[in-house]
Amino acid sequence: MSFPNSVTIDSINPKVLQCEYAVRGAIVNQAQKLQEEIKENPGSHPFDEILYCNIGNPQSLGQQPITFFREVLALCDHPVILDKSETQGLFSADSIERAWQILDQMPGRATGAYSHSQGVKCLRDAVAAGIAARDGFPADPNDIFLTDGASPAVHMMMQLLISSEKDGVLCPIPQYPLYSASIALHGGSLVPYYLDEATGWGLEVSELKKQLEDAKSKGITVRSLVVINPGNPTGQVLAEENQRAIVEFCKKENLVLLADEVYQENVYVEDKSFHSFKKVARSMGYGEKDISLVSFQSVSKGYHGECGKRGGYMEVTGFSPEVREQIYKVASVNLCSNISGQILASLVMNPPKVGDESFESYSAEKNGILSSLARRAKALEDAFNNLEGVTCNKAEGAMYLFPRIHLSQKAIKAAETAKTAPDAFYAKRLLEATGIVVVPGSGFGQVPGTWHIRCTILPQEEKIPAIITRLTDFHQAFMAEFRD
Amino acid sequence: MSFPNSVTIDSINPKVLQCEYAVRGAIVNQAQKLQEEIKENPGSHPFDEILYCNIGNPQSLGQQPITFFREVLALCDHPVILDKSETQGLFSADSIERAWQILDQMPGRATGAYSHSQGVKCLRDAVAAGIAARDGFPADPNDIFLTDGASPAVHMMMQLLISSEKDGVLCPIPQYPLYSASIALHGGSLVPYYLDEATGWGLEVSELKKQLEDAKSKGITVRSLVVINPGNPTGQVLAEENQRAIVEFCKKENLVLLADEVYQENVYVEDKSFHSFKKVARSMGYGEKDISLVSFQSVSKGYHGECGKRGGYMEVTGFSPEVREQIYKVASVNLCSNISGQILASLVMNPPKVGDESFESYSAEKNGILSSLARRAKALEDAFNNLEGVTCNKAEGAMYLFPRIHLSQKAIKAAETAKTAPDAFYAKRLLEATGIVVVPGSGFGQVPGTWHIRCTILPQEEKIPAIITRLTDFHQAFMAEFRD
Numbered sequence: 001m002s003f004p005n006s007v008t009i010d011s012i013n014p015k016v017l018q019c020e021y022a023v024r025g026a027i028v029n030q031a032q033k034l035q036e037e038i039k040e041n042p043g044s045h046p047f048d049e050i051l052y053c054n055i056g057n058p059q060s061l062g063q064q065p066i067t068f069f070r071e072v073l074a075l076c077d078h079p080v081i082l083d084k085s086e087t088q089g090l091f092s093a094d095s096i097e098r099a100w101q102i103l104d105q106m107p108g109r110a111t112g113a114y115s116h117s118q119g120v121k122c123l124r125d126a127v128a129a130g131i132a133a134r135d136g137f138p139a140d141p142n143d144i145f146l147t148d149g150a151s152p153a154v155h156m157m158m159q160l161l162i163s164s165e166k167d168g169v170l171c172p173i174p175q176y177p178l179y180s181a182s183i184a185l186h187g188g189s190l191v192p193y194y195l196d197e198a199t200g201w202g203l204e205v206s207e208l209k210k211q212l213e214d215a216k217s218k219g220i221t222v223r224s225l226v227v228i229n230p231g232n233p234t235g236q237v238l239a240e241e242n243q244r245a246i247v248e249f250c251k252k253e254n255l256v257l258l259a260d261e262v263y264q265e266n267v268y269v270e271d272k273s274f275h276s277f278k279k280v281a282r283s284m285g286y287g288e289k290d291i292s293l294v295s296f297q298s299v300s301k302g303y304h305g306e307c308g309k310r311g312g313y314m315e316v317t318g319f320s321p322e323v324r325e326q327i328y329k330v331a332s333v334n335l336c337s338n339i340s341g342q343i344l345a346s347l348v349m350n351p352p353k354v355g356d357e358s359f360e361s362y363s364a365e366k367n368g369i370l371s372s373l374a375r376r377a378k379a380l381e382d383a384f385n386n387l388e389g390v391t392c393n394k395a396e397g398a399m400y401l402f403p404r405i406h407l408s409q410k411a412i413k414a415a416e417t418a419k420t421a422p423d424a425f426y427a428k429r430l431l432e433a434t435g436i437v438v439v440p441g442s443g444f445g446q447v448p449g450t451w452h453i454r455c456t457i458l459p460q461e462e463k464i465p466a467i468i469t470r471l472t473d474f475h476q477a478f479m480a481e482f483r484d
Numbered sequence: 485m486s487f488p489n490s491v492t493i494d495s496i497n498p499k500v501l502q503c504e505y506a507v508r509g510a511i512v513n514q515a516q517k518l519q520e521e522i523k524e525n526p527g528s529h530p531f532d533e534i535l536y537c538n539i540g541n542p543q544s545l546g547q548q549p550i551t552f553f554r555e556v557l558a559l560c561d562h563p564v565i566l567d568k569s570e571t572q573g574l575f576s577a578d579s580i581e582r583a584w585q586i587l588d589q590m591p592g593r594a595t596g597a598y599s600h601s602q603g604v605k606c607l608r609d610a611v612a613a614g615i616a617a618r619d620g621f622p623a624d625p626n627d628i629f630l631t632d633g634a635s636p637a638v639h640m641m642m643q644l645l646i647s648s649e650k651d652g653v654l655c656p657i658p659q660y661p662l663y664s665a666s667i668a669l670h671g672g673s674l675v676p677y678y679l680d681e682a683t684g685w686g687l688e689v690s691e692l693k694k695q696l697e698d699a700k701s702k703g704i705t706v707r708s709l710v711v712i713n714p715g716n717p718t719g720q721v722l723a724e725e726n727q728r729a730i731v732e733f734c735k736k737e738n739l740v741l742l743a744d745e746v747y748q749e750n751v752y753v754e755d756k757s758f759h760s761f762k763k764v765a766r767s768m769g770y771g772e773k774d775i776s777l778v779s780f781q782s783v784s785k786g787y788h789g790e791c792g793k794r795g796g797y798m799e800v801t802g803f804s805p806e807v808r809e810q811i812y813k814v815a816s817v818n819l820c821s822n823i824s825g826q827i828l829a830s831l832v833m834n835p836p837k838v839g840d841e842s843f844e845s846y847s848a849e850k851n852g853i854l855s856s857l858a859r860r861a862k863a864l865e866d867a868f869n870n871l872e873g874v875t876c877n878k879a880e881g882a883m884y885l886f887p888r889i890h891l892s893q894k895a896i897k898a899a900e901t902a903k904t905a906p907d908a909f910y911a912k913r914l915l916e917a918t919g920i921v922v923v924p925g926s927g928f929g930q931v932p933g934t935w936h937i938r939c940t941i942l943p944q945e946e947k948i949p950a951i952i953t954r955l956t957d958f959h960q961a962f963m964a965e966f967r968d
Contacts, residue, residue: 003804006707006738006776013647013670016810024601024816060597070562077824078558080551086570113544114784114791117508148632148794151818159669163497181817185643186497223490254490292490300598307598308823310632320487326500332508333665334635338822339792340561 019184021177022443023055027427031437047435051467053456054437056232056399058305062460066304066365068358069347071095072102073309073340076111079103094356102343111339117332119146119313120339123346127313130349135279139315145327146313146345148337150262150298153314155182156330157258157294160323161223162188168220169258170211172203174402174444174452176232176260191215191222194447197404200393201234203227205245212253224256225249230263230274230397233444233454235377237272237396243280247291256292262312263398265302268374272396278317292318299344301399303369311341311348376464377401377457383468384455387475399458402441405451411482423451429478434470503668505661506927507539511911515921531919535951537940538921540716540883542789546944550788550849552842553831555579556586557793557824560595563587578840586827595823601816603630603797604823607830611797614833619763623799629811630797630829632821634746634782637798639666640814641742641778644807645707646672652704653742654692658886658928658936660716660744675699675706678931681888684877685718687711689729696737708740709733714747714758714881717928717938719861721756721880727764731775740776746796747882749786752858756880762801776802783828785883787853795825795832860948861885861941867952868939871959883942886925889935895966907935913962918954 009017035050042048052060059065071091076099081087087096103109105122118124124141131139147153161167162183168191171179183190193211196202208225215222227246229238238246250257259277267274281291299311316327336342351366352358377395384392384403392403407415407422415425423440430436430453441452459467493501519534526532536544543549555575560583565571571580587593589606602608608625615623631637645651646667652675655663667674677695679685692709699706711730713722722730734741743761751758765775783795800811820826835850836842861879868876868887876887891899891906899909907924914920914937925936943951 002773003807004735004738004774004776004802006740007645007803007807009804009806009810011707012644012807012810015647016644016814019813019817021813021817024819055598057598059594060592062592065596067564070564074558074562074565077561078554080554081558081574084574086573089570090565090568090574108544108546110543110792112549112790112792114539114541148822149819155818160496160500161491163499178817185814185817223495251488254488256490289486290488292488306596308594308596308820310820310822318488319491320493322493323487323491323496326493326496329503329505330500330669333503333505333662333669334639335508335633336792336794338632338794338825340824341822 015185015187019181020443021181022439023177025439025443027424027431027437027439028054030428031431034431034435045435046433047470050435050437051459051463052437053459054439056301056456056458057307058399058458059307061458063305063369063458065306066362068092068095068352068362069304069306069344072098072347073343075099076102076343077340079109079111092358094352094358098347102346111343115336115339115342117328117336118144119337119342123342126346126350131276131278131315135276135282137279137282143315143317144313145316145331146311146337146342148310148312148341149300150260150296150312150314151178152334152337153296153312154178154258155185156327157314158182158186158188159330160327161256162186165189166219166221168215168222170208170222170225170255172226172228172231174233174441174446175226176228177443179226180445189215189220191220192445195231195234195236197393197447197450201231201236203236203238203242203246205249208246208249222253222255224258226258226260227277228260229277230266232260232263232398233400233402235393235395235398235400235402237267237269237274239272240275240280243275243277244284247277247281247284247286251286251291256294259293259295261295262298262301264297265370266373266399267397268377269394269396274397278315288318290318297345299341299348302348303366304348306344309341309344310338311344313345372461373399373457376459376461379464379468380455380457383471387472388479390475395457399456401455401457402444402452403455405453407451408479408482408484410484411478414482423453426451426478427453430471430474433474433477436467436471499669499671503665504927505665506923507661509923509927511908511915511921511923512538514912515915518915518919529919530917531954534919534921535943535947536921537943538923540785540940540942541791542942543791545942547789547853547942549790550846552576552579552836552846553788553790553828556582556831557827559583560586560827561824563593563595576842578836578842582831586830595827599820599823599826601812601820602626602628603821603826607826610830610834615760615762615799619760619766621763621766627799627801628797629800629815630795630821630826632794632796632825633784634744634780634796634798635662636818636821637780637796638662638742639669640811641798642666642670642672643814644811645740646670649673650703650705652699652706654695654706654709654739656687656710656712656715658717658925658930659710660712661927663710664929673699673704675704676929679715679718679720681877681931681934685715685720687720687722687726687730689733692730692733706737706739708742710742710744711761712744713761714750716744716747716882717884717886719877719879719882719884719886721751721753721758723756724759724764727759727761728768731761731765731768731770735770735775740778743777743779745779746782746785748781749854750857750883751881752854752861753878753880758881762799772802774802781829783825783832786832787850788832790828793825793828794822795828797829856945857883857941860943860945863948863952864939864941867955871956872963874959879941883940885939885941886928886936887939889937891935892963892966892968894968895962898966907937910935910962911937914955914958917958917961920951920955
């Protein structure tokens, strides 16, 4: 069939063509095809389900939502049941109270109305109070932009900062491909800085300096630095001392610090904890006049993993009122983020407290999920490290492992023949043999000549042993087949 | 206070600076300021509330949501109550059944998971079935992209179609400023075509041709044509014959037809009805190979007006698979639209049917809102036409009136002195005297030398007489003050 040539691949915006987003790329498309084949023809493949370990999407793998959050959302969606007697039998007392609180502060109690383009004021108040309680430093609701997840917030900042390919953004390698995709879509230059795999994906300021100078020598003006902490795909949690050095670097080099802090609740090791960059900067005595800092948060991650709700925020500090006005204008063109996501962002930053009816069940749900995630991270890390030719850093935080696969020359040649990158070749074989979907390291960036995969730690805990067995069997067979 | 100069108004993306979005511009900021003043100091202004007639936001002005829709949303947010006995006392039987239906078809019943980047398959099925029932022509769920309202869908298409200022998009003048803003943000050229106020905002193909030729002569390649039907801000509903001529024009000139059809449920006159451009094209015998057509729909408009839910879709037909893949990639960078909005889009396109428990109450709510909107449109149209020096076309559809204000030379001079456009001057005076917020016509575009305001028809019906009185009193005083 022929189509009108009003739009062709040669006439569309070349920036769209250049953009890549591996997390939903070719491997996932193949997985969806396999899933349909299994559905239509059970037994047609050596596995009976596809395990999507390609993306941090906890509830797609069976994680249950936090009851309190969903109670409040349901009540805000259908407030006419709030004062009916049956409702008290179905919902916790504090969820009813919280829904009333939220609705009473919303203009006209209208959860179906466009809000202020930064989000409903009372919900931004709750988010700001949560940030202040977390950091011990004040937060201003006027600095909060509630957004449909973190992605649109990142796009908004890239749109502001990038005018042309002369504008550079320092990004970690490996990185979450939202950043490379967004920089490509806006026509800027990604300036890579490499995380050091040998020191647990260490972020060295000397490397930042080197890459900044290198970019300058190419005529690129570096405008900002992206830091993902806890790291995606690396799982690294930055030490506070390291963060101080990064803040100092941004201040000195006059860079906007874009801090992806969406995994702030996901820390699994005793010797590390999350510190927001704003807290670190403020504790160094640096205020709004010293550093431009944007922190991104999402309801999709943490212990709640409410990906489908598309809630999140950015906290914007250290920008002049004139520039702030421009950010607001860009936000206003899309009117506002969805109100359920806005409410959820306020709940995540202001969950039940000691003494609230739901506190106990809330804490049990939260701690159950987080401790299980820690056990799963450790089990999968150990499993990867037990494989021949595989080394895997610890997932101190976030939701991923990023093991390095030392592939044989024979495997690399086979990949060449199949016209695919060696890590994509490995991932494809893994999918076909086990139904496990991972993302090739090339989608995140890696030191040339090294090969990785990103695998989430999110399958339900009872499935982990079987996954490890499938993975191990596949890997042994793969290594045997391609031994040099 | 000084700020870091890492970002200044001179160093940000100039496209951001160029973009304008009047619907949330200066007048609205002033209105918010007045609202705070009234709250802090009641009686400080000659009115006791601000009436936001600047934006199509029905629920912010007291419109109640459709019960069935909210029941289903609440149940999908908190499915654990679905099989509890109290739930049957609180929710209609068919809302419970619909929630089960939706959840049973969602992978893992997970309303908290990211979906397919085009949206949950079963919800796209429902949308496609709704389109097919509306048009009498088939619709394919694979052509549907569920989006957070219509705005992100429009941005996605502009991003695809615009590479540089050499790419033009034919847009109506007056237009909804999402289009001018999106074209500016993506660096393209808006090619204006004027709607003819004298013939009820008629859309003449001769005018399209003239402007297309004019753009060509300036070296601009026109890639697509935006048509808003029913019209925003004009309220015009296109005649089917007119639509045929537009389809023929797009086919002949090889343009992508971007059909903004978000007001498809909002038609208030007996002699007009809504026809989708896809239905018109198909009924002319034109299929996928003949015309590239995108239809935008939103849950924010219609009789439901669920602006805060951010739901909507675009139906994409007549694009090659390679180009479709690029559209999918851009959608996938933002992962997916919010699931509540997705569910709501499916409900709007597949509402209760005869025989369903909710059908009667649903129909009563829907018809009540639509017939009241029709009465409000007429009352406000008459009121504007009764004002000295004001002419106002009928709102056949949509949610707005766009009266022309014939301003005196004295008023125009006063505006000049105040360094503002004459229509903005009028709108500012109107706000300060009455608390009524309208948008100056300059935000939508108008024939040079003519002045308009856009005013929604959305204030609750019982308030309309008082609004008309306030408006009339203000206008008489304004005309007296500025008589030449």
